Amino acid sequence: MNMMSVMTAIVGLGIAGGSAYLARDFVETQTAQPVVVEEQQLIEVIVASRDIPFGQPIEAHMLTTIEWPANSVPEGIYSDYASLLPQDGGEPRRARRAISQGELILAGKVSDYGEKVTIVQTLGPNRRAMAIRVSAETAVGGFVTPGDYVDIVLTQGRGTDLRAVTIMQNIRVIGVDQRSDEQSDTPEIARTVTVDVSPEQSQTLALAQQAGRLSLTLRNFNDSEDGPLQSTRLSDVLQDLSPVPDLDRPPTIVIRRGTQVTVQENN
Structure with missing residues (x-):
């Protein structure tokens, strides 16, 4: 093997080794960097803990809270029992329509305090x-x-x-x-x-x-x-659905003699 071939082989091995080292260093650097996950903010919202029929007074034992993403909360939610339930001795709100278990309690679904709820x-x-x-x-x-x-x-x-x-x-x-x-x-x-x-x-x-x-x-x-x-x-x-007789055909007479049946025209 001449000197040129030896030098080429040495240079190639050097380049390959350097590339491997740089690649390993890059991978280690990326692995060492912490993955930043943005935590989604949650808020508590009030939902029905049982089915609430139309016109039923809204009472505390019918309600519970769940966590809901803050950036997707619909309008009219209740997050505070004090804003939904009456003060001691006060008139309650009522369901303006039937509310299913687990359904969000929204302002449009309940009446004002003491408001009459009717079919209208x-x-x-x-x-x-x-x-x-x-x-x-x-x-x-x-x-x-x-x-x-x-x-x-x-x-x-x-x-x-x-x-x-x-x-x-x-x-x-x-x-x-x-x-x-x-x-x-x-x-x-x-x-x-x-x-x-x-x-x-x-x-x-x-x-x-x-x-x-x-x-x-x-x-x-x-x-x-x-x-x-x-x-x-x-x-x-009540109309007669029986076949309509053909008036163009002459009337016929059916004659039965034992097991023999003959039909002849009645002229």
Whole structure:
């Protein structure tokens, strides 16, 4: 091996060794540096420790606190029991709607101290609450509960002129008798059902109740398509669906002799 090859090999080994040393030093330096993790600030917020029905007074045993990221707290939260619960002997706040266990207590979900909470507070702008007289037969056997959506059918007339027509579709039920808790799914036989309607629809319902009998049909929650429905008369239900005889064919006579059957035209 000549001197040039030896020198080249020595230089190569030197470069490789230096690179390895520098790489090891860099890794050790990076490992030695502490990893700085920014701790997220948390605050305590008040949530429901149990289900709170609509209209129920807010009491201390119904509440608890959890930690919540401070940068994602929604508006209207309560973090202090003193700002939510009344002073000794004072009138309580009430739930303006049903609050589920673990749900944040927000200002919009509770009333002011001593404020009366009624079904009216569940209505939207320019909406009305109106009661309909019902029975077990006309209210789906008692399976209509607050929060359901129904169609309203009017049955009116006498004899063969009796007819049924769907006068309203996709109407929200907000009360059954004196109960308005949407979390309840217990069937009961009601005498009145209160529905959420527009002012125009309330006039239609008032007339319809005087004109005939109103029945409710429960809707699927996923069924949102409505369309005009033609009324059905009793005569439509009782119509003769038997085949219509062919009047162009001459009448025939069927003659049976024991097991033999013959058909002949009656001229």
